[in-house]
């Protein structure tokens with residue numbers, strides 16, 4: 289069974305969504321990065337960047353064990369293993385991947401920074417405008433519900449922002465409402481992780 293090392297953070301909850309959506313059994317192992325557990329030598333063998341989350345799959349490619357860090361990579365790995373949520377055509381597959389990377393890099397990084405530096409607010413608002421505009425023409429990020437949506441809801445689902453009122457972005461709010469109505473997404477937000 290897959291071991292998921294996670295914390296109650298935006299990054300930590302994304303793998304829960306894909307594991308639940310694909311009915312993949314997993315053990316949830318709580319790891320609090322604030323206590324330094326993510327820098328212990330045993331954990332660094334699994335997540336060499338010392339970041340939370342990570343997974344260990346004893347039944348990886350060719351039956352060999354695999355460990356993976358980075359929530360986007362974990363989403364892609366479980367999607368690939370279960371052959372779901374990766375896009376419905378080659379064209380759409382790349383559309384999903386494009387949004388996955390945009391969300392993993394620009395959006396995730398900027399919003400994390402906003403927690404620390406007030407002057408990044410403008411940058412986050414630019415990203416929100418782009419996302420709000422995209423979601424005015426698209427139900428989900430890339431065609432059908434996909435791992436790109438799971439990537440995004442990890443950031444926007446349960447976390448308020450001190451400096452930005454998301455109600456200013458009605459298409460994003462519409463998409464958030466659709467997403468949190470999905471039981472696996474709701475579970476990823478509400479599951480207690482201590």
Ligand SMILES: N[C@@H](CCC(=O)N[C@@H](CS)C(=O)NCC(=O)O)C(=O)O
Nearest residue numbers: 297299321338339340341358359360
């Ligand atoms: N890009 C990574 C970010 C992971 C990340 O920054 N995790 C935080 C917890 S939410 C962490 O491990 N922080 C502790 C540290 O950086 O030492 C991902 O998407 O998984």
